[in-house]
Amino acid sequence: MFGKTRPRDKDAETIMKEVARRLDMPNRRLFIRNAVGLGSLTLLSGCDVVDGFSAERMLRTMSDFNDKVQALLFDPNKLAREYPESAITRPFPFNAYYSEDKAPIIDPADFHLDITGLAENNKPWTLDELYALPRFTQITRHICIEGWSAIGKWTGVRFSEFLARISADTSAKYVTFRCDDNFVTSIDMPTALHPQTQLTFWFDGEVLPRKYGFPMKLRIPTKLGFKNPKHIGEIEIGNDFNGGYWETYGYNWFSGL
Amino acid sequence: MASPAATAGALARRPLIHPLIVRVTHWINAAAIIIMVMSGLEIHNAYPTLPFKVSRAITLGGWLGGATQWHFAAMWVLMTSGLIYVAYGFGSGRFKRKFWPIRPSDVVADIRAAVSRRLSHDDLSIYNSVQRLLYSGVILAGFVAILTGLAIWKPVQFQLLANMFGDFDQARIIHFLAMCAIALFLVIHVVMAVAVPKSLRAMIGGR
Numbered sequence: 260m261f262g263k264t265r266p267r268d269k270d271a272e273t274i275m276k277e278v279a280r281r282l283d284m285p286n287r288r289l290f291i292r293n294a295v296g297l298g299s300l301t302l303l304s305g306c307d308v309v310d311g312f313s314a315e316r317m318l319r320t321m322s323d324f325n326d327k328v329q330a331l332l333f334d335p336n337k338l339a340r341e342y343p344e345s346a347i348t349r350p351f352p353f354n355a356y357y358s359e360d361k362a363p364i365i366d367p368a369d370f371h372l373d374i375t376g377l378a379e380n381n382k383p384w385t386l387d388e389l390y391a392l393p394r395f396t397q398i399t400r401h402i403c404i405e406g407w408s409a410i411g412k413w414t415g416v417r418f419s420e421f422l423a424r425i426s427a428d429t430s431a432k433y434v435t436f437r438c439d440d441n442f443v444t445s446i447d448m449p450t451a452l453h454p455q456t457q458l459t460f461w462f463d464g465e466v467l468p469r470k471y472g473f474p475m476k477l478r479i480p481t482k483l484g485f486k487n488p489k490h491i492g493e494i495e496i497g498n499d500f501n502g503g504y505w506e507t508y509g510y511n512w513f514s515g516l
Numbered sequence: 517m518a519s520p521a522a523t524a525g526a527l528a529r530r531p532l533i534h535p536l537i538v539r540v541t542h543w544i545n546a547a548a549i550i551i552m553v554m555s556g557l558e559i560h561n562a563y564p565t566l567p568f569k570v571s572r573a574i575t576l577g578g579w580l581g582g583a584t585q586w587h588f589a590a591m592w593v594l595m596t597s598g599l600i601y602v603a604y605g606f607g608s609g610r611f612k613r614k615f616w617p618i619r620p621s622d623v624v625a626d627i628r629a630a631v632s633r634r635l636s637h638d639d640l641s642i643y644n645s646v647q648r649l650l651y652s653g654v655i656l657a658g659f660v661a662i663l664t665g666l667a668i669w670k671p672v673q674f675q676l677l678a679n680m681f682g683d684f685d686q687a688r689i690i691h692f693l694a695m696c697a698i699a700l701f702l703v704i705h706v707v708m709a710v711a712v713p714k715s716l717r718a719m720i721g722g723r
Contacts, residue, residue, distance in 0.1 A: 317589070318582075318585040318586065318589055319585075321585070321588065321589035321592070322585055322588070322589070324592075325588050325589075332670065332673050333673065334673060337672060337673060337675070338672075339672045340672075340675065400671075400684060402671065402684060403563070404562075404580065404584065405562040405563040405580065406559065406560075406562060406563040406565070406688060407563045408684050408685060480672070481672050505581070508581050509581035509582055509584075509585055510581050510584065511584065511585070511588065515670070515672075515673070516670060516671050516672040516673070
């Protein structure tokens with residue numbers, strides 16, 4: 260059911276995440292094969308190269324270190340460059356872990372956005388209520404971890420304004436987004452409060468199309484593309500680290516630009 | 517038969533060609549560069565910078581997620597060790613003594629000598645002009661690779677740096693080309709080291 264509260268057993272969820280992380284990593288055997296093949300390299304001299312998990316642990320440790328470095332480097336007042344209308348990439352690329360025809364079909368009449376966690380005002384929001392919020396437009400560059408980039412035009416409410424409306428506890432560490440395409444990601448609070456982080460309802464002057472995340476996505480020009488969740492159904496404010504879909508497979512969590 | 521004392525004396529008189537700091541950072545840099553290049557090629561394959569992909573045999577990481585982990589782990593090793601190597605090179609005057617001057621006429625002459633197998637390798641402490649050009653060039657390419665790498669890693673936070681290279685897409689291409697230059701150097705360098713085994717021993721034992 261779209262938009263309904265999703266009850267979760269925290270312990271079971273934690274176990275499932277760990278199992279998923281261990282068993283479902285794409286091409287995991289290939290990953291280990293490559294690691295073992297380089298066992299003679301200095302960087303691996305302290306690892307047991309027969310056990311691929313050792314290289315994996317080292318890489319995750321370095322990825323966590325990179326999270327901390329990036330958090331330090333993040334300047335909450337620095338804006339991503341904005342572009343003129345003439346620079347907009349048309350057509351804008353589709354990108355997800357599923358094909359375009361698999362994007363969820365959401366009935367706007369039935370939709371509501373759930374707010375959970377550390378927010379005083381946790382009533383669900385209808386689309387009309389969301390559309391009534393003050394809006395701003397940005398034309399910024401979307402950068403995919405694969406390396407391609409495209410310039411788009413997004414319109415919606417400043418996310419910091421939205422957090423204020425729901426009386427969110429902005430001293431919390433994380434904001435987690437659970438989406439109706441079964442995607443999850445989470446971001447750090449400083450990025451959530453960044454002036455260009457936007458809850459987006461319109462794209463290139465029109466209601467956000469299904470392929471780009473109808474009815475809403477989070478546009479974050481200071482993070483890689485996979486950290487910009489689409490088809491958002493629930494927003495959770497809290498101090499529990501929830502990682503995310505791609506993060507589970509090995510992408511760096513902070514992935515800031 | 518020379519006496520043991522005379523032999524020891526002879527060994528002691530051979531000058532140290534590569535100080536320990538140069539040897540250590542050289543091998544750390546070598547390992548880091550190989551990891552950066554191989555994982556970088558896997559990242560390249562996800563969305564090719566130029567219109568070709570490279571064989572899986574020379575990539576590292578297995579897929580984009582693994583490759584980015586390797587790349588962003590090794591980058592700290594390369595930046596740290598590379599910085600130490602370069603700081604020592606300039607600070608001690610080693611670069612000035614060994615890499616300078618580089619005259620075009622000398623480079624041409626030494627290439628001719630190498631091709632006709634007349635290039636001397638008697639004194640490993642003196643670099644011929646081709647070596648000087650190659651070693652200076654790879655340091656410059658490394659510098660460009662690191663700067664463009666930081667620019668595409670942090671195009672918002674390091675905006676001034678990123679703007680130096682045009683835009684994100686251009687910085688990415690330059691990053692790739694700098695990597696190609698380094699990879700080319702690597703091939704030539706290894707071939708040269710194998711051809712003159714005592715130069716390899718000197719980079720291990722110092723003499």
